[in-house]
Amino acid sequence: MSIRLKVPFERGAVEKLRSGEQVLLTGTLYTARDAAHKRMVEQLEKGGTLPVALEGQVIYYVGPTPNKPDSVIGSAGPTTSSRMDAYAPRLMEEGLKGMIGKGYRNEEVIASIKKHSAVYMAAIGGTGALLAQKIISSEVIAYEDLGTEAIRKLEVEDFPCIVINDSHGNDWYKEAHKQFEESPNQ
């Protein structure tokens, strides 16, 4: 069974989430991948401000395909999150509460998730056509010159994710994997 949640998260919602849970998100997500992360962190290092206030927000790691004239977005599935590991802890210091991508996070990110009571969720990699149907609007709000890597504000409805790293230090990839490696015949 999936848990329906509003994004940005309501107070206390993140702490209740546990690794392995399936969630359906409705509300606002911001997109950013490698180039936008690099630029955001450089801006912070120079003492500047971010183009979007990250306090309480959720970032979706995606670089969509161009939309056809009759659709709001093209294909829009998650990209590999580890490429954002170098930047994610700095953004959590700015108040970032959630990240959506696919694949492992490093120890530093997992520790930051715990420290800041945040959450890392995975969407199913390679289902960009299916996930795009859960996106009801998309607007480029910063770094337009980065093309597919620009920051977009998305409105989503029942966007499906699985909790991987919860705010209590659990890691679903490790747990799920172990289940089937140790007793593959269950």
Add this chain to the structure above:
Amino acid sequence: MKEIAYQDIVDEVARICQEANYDLGEDVVNAFKESVRTEKSEAGKSILNQLIENADIATSNRVPMCQDTGVSVFIVKLGQDCHIAGGSLQEAINEGVKKGYDEGYLRYSIVDDPINRRNTGDNTPAVIHIELVEGDGLEVQMSAKGGGAENMSAMKMLTPSAGMEGVKKFILDTVREAGPNACPPLVIGIGIGGNFEVSPYLAKKSLFRPVGERHEDPEIAGLEEELMTEVNKLGIGPQGMGGSTTALDIKVETAPCHIAALPVAVNLNCHASRHKHFVM
């Protein structure tokens, strides 16, 4: 001497670039369906069903199945008695990629150089391998190769004492390390032998074979089957969420090598194993 018009190649290349991204091959879809039956994890089954649904949406809405529409990789067999009229084969392929990606609303994922990293804005240059063969035909195979699985691929210069045990260990280690990052269930291409540049090419080339088809050499076919069993015991499962379907298929290609060498390359392909071809 047969003549093929430059523009005809451009148009065909554009067409297969789009079809590769919209229409997942029947071989892959059948492998999904078969895996739904054999997968031991309920979560894994549900993910496999979503992959089937995603492929259906992509085909009916003419939208890319994955947002990473990849590096366009071509393996071309050019007959030595075939002449391209009106321009070079490389230019025709790159122009076809440009046209296909632009008109098909596909993503541009190539930067002009690895240091300054400016997007070229048309998904070129393509990676093009040309093999000169007998006859007057032209066969063009295209793959849209995503970055996620490519980044988790690996190559190692083993030496003969490592033996097949060493080769297997390297393959399993690579798949384990890739975990969810390469978007399993995977199609795994393996090149054994050759030298430092040949084995990765063999691995890439093996991925162009249809999913579900075994190698014609019974010894290699046996190795492919053995590796399938081993890899699917790792427990990684669909999307790394646990399960018995870590690989949809494993392909092995071999080549002669130096007496001192045992190179092995593992080229991972995600479940979006997108290959199309045309013949002229």
